[in-house]
Amino acid sequence: MQEKERLQATINHQEPDQVCVDFGSTAVTGIHVKTVGLLREYYGLEKRPVKVCEPYQMLGEVEDDLLERLGVDTVTLVGHGNIFGFRNEHWKPFTAPWGQDLLVPHDFQTTNDDNGVLLIFPQGDREAPPSGRMPTSGIFFDTIIRQPPVDEDNMNPEDNLEEFTVLDAGAIEWYRQEANRLCGDKRGVIAGTPGTAFGDIALVPAPFLKHPKGIRDISEWYITTAIRQDYVHAIFEKQSEVALENLELLNSVAGDVIDVVFICGTDFGTQTSQFCSTDIYEELYAPYYKKVNAWIHANTSWKTFKHSCGAVYPFVDHFIDSGFDILNPVQCSATDMEPERLKKEFGDRIVFWGGGVDTQKTLPFGTPEEVYREVRERIDIFAPGGGFVFDAIHNVQGNVPLKNLVAMFKALDDARG
Numbered sequence: 001m002q003e004k005e006r007l008q009a010t011i012n013h014q015e016p017d018q019v020c021v022d023f024g025s026t027a028v029t030g031i032h033v034k035t036v037g038l039l040r041e042y043y044g045l046e047k048r049p050v051k052v053c054e055p056y057q058m059l060g061e062v063e064d065d066l067l068e069r070l071g072v073d074t075v076t077l078v079g080h081g082n083i084f085g086f087r088n089e090h091w092k093p094f095t096a097p098w099g100q101d102l103l104v105p106h107d108f109q110t111t112n113d114d115n116g117v118l119l120i121f122p123q124g125d126r127e128a129p130p131s132g133r134m135p136t137s138g139i140f141f142d143t144i145i146r147q148p149p150v151d152e153d154n155m156n157p158e159d160n161l162e163e164f165t166v167l168d169a170g171a172i173e174w175y176r177q178e179a180n181r182l183c184g185d186k187r188g189v190i191a192g193t194p195g196t197a198f199g200d201i202a203l204v205p206a207p208f209l210k211h212p213k214g215i216r217d218i219s220e221w222y223i224t225t226a227i228r229q230d231y232v233h234a235i236f237e238k239q240s241e242v243a244l245e246n247l248e249l250l251n252s253v254a255g256d257v258i259d260v261v262f263i264c265g266t267d268f269g270t271q272t273s274q275f276c277s278t279d280i281y282e283e284l285y286a287p288y289y290k291k292v293n294a295w296i297h298a299n300t301s302w303k304t305f306k307h308s309c310g311a312v313y314p315f316v317d318h319f320i321d322s323g324f325d326i327l328n329p330v331q332c333s334a335t336d337m338e339p340e341r342l343k344k345e346f347g348d349r350i351v352f353w354g355g356g357v358d359t360q361k362t363l364p365f366g367t368p369e370e371v372y373r374e375v376r377e378r379i380d381i382f383a384p385g386g387g388f389v390f391d392a393i394h395n396v397q398g399n400v401p402l403k404n405l406v407a408m409f410k411a412l413d414d415a416r417g
Contacts, residue, residue, distance in 0.1 A: 003073040007188030007259055007389070011303045011325065011351050015386040018416040019379055022353065022391045024062030025074040025190040026262050027054050027083075028307045028328060029354065029391045033102055034139065034398035035405065036060030042402060043069045051091060051103045055120065056083040056132065056207065057395060058096075058140040067187070070409060071416065074389075077178050077191035077258060080171040084108075084132065085123040085208030087174070098139065098398075119144075128210035139398045143205040147216035157234035159214030163206060164195050164242045167249050179254035188259040190305070193250065195243035196292050198236050198285055199225065200265045225276065225284060232284060240288045244295055251300055260326065262305045263292060269310020272335045278318055286322050293323025305353065309394065311335040316342070320349050329394045330355030332378070339381040352382050353389040357408055363392060364400045368407035375411035383415075 001009065001017045010020040022029050031039070033050045037060070040050070051061040062072065081087055086107035094104040097118060107124025119130035120141060132141035167175075171194075182189050197203050204221045206212035215224050215231075225232055250258075266285070268275055276284075293304050303325040308315070312327075313336035319327060330352045332339050339355060356378050357363050362370055382388035390412060396405075 003187040004185070004189075004259070006073050010386050010389055011260065013348060013351070013385065013387045015384065019383045019412070020073045020389045021071050021412065021416075022074040022190075022389050023070055023072050023396070024053075024059075024067070025076045026192075026305070026307075026328075027057065027059065028265060028394055030054060030057070030059035031062060031396045032139065032398035033058050033060035033096070034098065034100060035396050035400055036062060036066070037100055038402050039070070039405060040066055042406065045069070049093065049101045049103045051088075052094070052105075052108070053078075053088055054082060055104065055108055056141050056143075056202070058398070059395060071412065073187055074190055075182065075185055075187040077175075077182055077189050077254060079192040079194070080167070080174040081208065083202065083207055084120055096139075097134065097136065122208055122210050125210055131205075131207035131209075143202075143207050145205055145217050146212055147205075147220065148213065150215070150220060155228070155231060156214075157231055157238070160235045161238055162213065163203075163209060164239045166242055166245050167194060172249055172253060175250055176253040179257045182257050185257075189257050190260045190262060191250070191254065191258045193243070193261045193263055193292075194246040195239055196247075196263045198239065198264055198266060198288050199232070201267060202265060222275065225280070229284060236284075236288045240291050243292055247292070247295060248299075255300055255302075258300075258302055260305050261296065261302045262307070263324070264289070265307040267307075267309045268315050269308055269312040269331070269334060271310060271333075273311055274314060275310075278314055281315060281318055286318065289322040289324070297323060303351070309334075311337060313337055313342070316346050316350065320346070324350065326351040326353050326389075328353040329391070330382075331393050333358050333360060333393070339378060343381055347382070347385065347387050351387045351389065354391045354393050355382060355388075356390045356412075357392050359392045359394055359396060359400075363404055363408065364397060366404065368403045371404045371407040372411040375408055376415060379412075379415045 006016040006020045009016040036050045053061040090106035091103040094102045109121045109124040116136045118134040120132040122131040134141045205216050305326040306324040307328045311334040
C-alpha cells in the first residue's frame with residue numbers, strides 16, 4: 001500500500017498491509033525540536049537547523065527525509081496561524097536556551113525578563129504584553145494569563161468570541177496554496193479546522209490575541225462551565241456558526257486533498273477521573289460537536305479527530321455518538337483506559353490514534369527493553385482489524401534518551417516487517 005492508502009484503510013476499520021504511523025501531523029502527535037534534532041543526527045540525515053513548527057510546545061517540523069526514515073504515513077496541512085497568532089513563514093535563525101540552533105518564523109519575537117525567563121509576544125508585537133513564558137530550565141512555553149477582573153453584572157459572550165471569525169481572503173489563499181503543495185502527496189493529509197475547538201483549554205487564554213477580553217483564566221473558565229452555562233452556550237452557538245462557514249470555505253479550496261480533520265483538543269479526563277460528568281458533556285458540548293461533525297460527514301469524505309487526554313473511558317460512547325471517528329491520544333496509563341478493554345469495546349466504532357507508548361513514564365524513564373516491549377504489546381492489541389494509527393501518547397518530549405527513541409522505532413520497524 002501507498003502511505004495514503006494505508007491511512008484510508010486504517011480509518012475505515014480495514015486492516016492495512018502494516019500498521020499506520022503518524023509523527024508530526026498535529027500539535028498533539030508531534031516531536032519536540034530537541035528530539036527531532038537527535039533523530040536527524042542518529043539517522044545520519046543532512047545537518048541543518050530544525051524548524052519550530054509549533055512554538056507553544058516547541059515542536060519540530062518532521063521533514064520529508066525524516067518522515068521517510070521513520071516510516072510515517074501522514075503529513076500536515078499547515079493552518080494559517082499558530083497558537084501565538086502568526087504564520088509559519090519567513091524563517092530566521094534562533095538559538096534556544098538549551099543551545100540548539102533552530103529556525104523560527106519571522107514573527108517569533110522574544111525577550112528575557114530580569115530573571116532570564118524567555119517571553120514571547122502575541123502576533124509578534126513587542127508593544128503588546130507577552131502571552132507566553134519559558135522558564136530558565138524549561139523547553140516549552142507556558143501561557144501567561146491576561147484576564148481582566150470578572151464583572152458579573154456586565155459579562156458579554158462577545159468578549160470570548162473575538163478570535164472566531166470567518167476566514168478572510170488571505171487565509172483562504174493560504175489554505176489554497178497549502179492544498180496545492182500537498183496535492184498528489186503520497187501521505188495522508190491531516191488538517192486543522194478553524195473555529196471548532198469548543199472550550200479547548202490551550203486556547204482559552206488566547207495567547208494569539210494582544211489584549212484578550214472575557215473569561216481567559218483556565219480556573220475561571222472551568223468555573224464558568226459549571227455556573228454560567230448560558231454564557232458558554234452563547235459562545236459555542238456563535239462559534240459553531242462561524243466554524244461551519246469556515247469548514248465550507250476550507251472544503252472549497254482543499255476538500256479533495258484532506259483525509260482527516262482535527263476538530264477539538266478539549267480535555268475531558270484527568271489522570272484518574274473526569275473534568276465533568278457525561279451529562280454536562282451532553283448538555284454543553286455534544287450539540288455543537290454533533291453540528292460540526294454532521295456537516296463534515298454530509299459534505300466531505302473527511303474523518304473527524306477528537307483529542308482528549310486522561311481517563312475518558314466514560315466518554316468514549318458519547319464521543320462516538322457525537323460523530324467523532326478518531327480518538328487521540330489514548331492515554332492507556334489513566335484509570336480505566338486499559339488497551340484490551342478499549343479495543344474490545346470500541347475498536348470497531350472509533351479509531352485509536354496514539355496509545356503506542358507512554359510518554360509520561362516508559363518512553364522518558366524506562367529502559368530500552370521496556371520501551372520495545374510496550375510498543376510491541378500495544379501494536380499487538382490495537383492493530384488487528386484496522387482502526388489504529390501508531391503514535392506515542394501525546395507529543396514526544398525533549399527529555400527522552402536517544403536509546404529509548406531508537407528502541408521505539410526499532411520495535412515499530414520490527415512489527416511492520
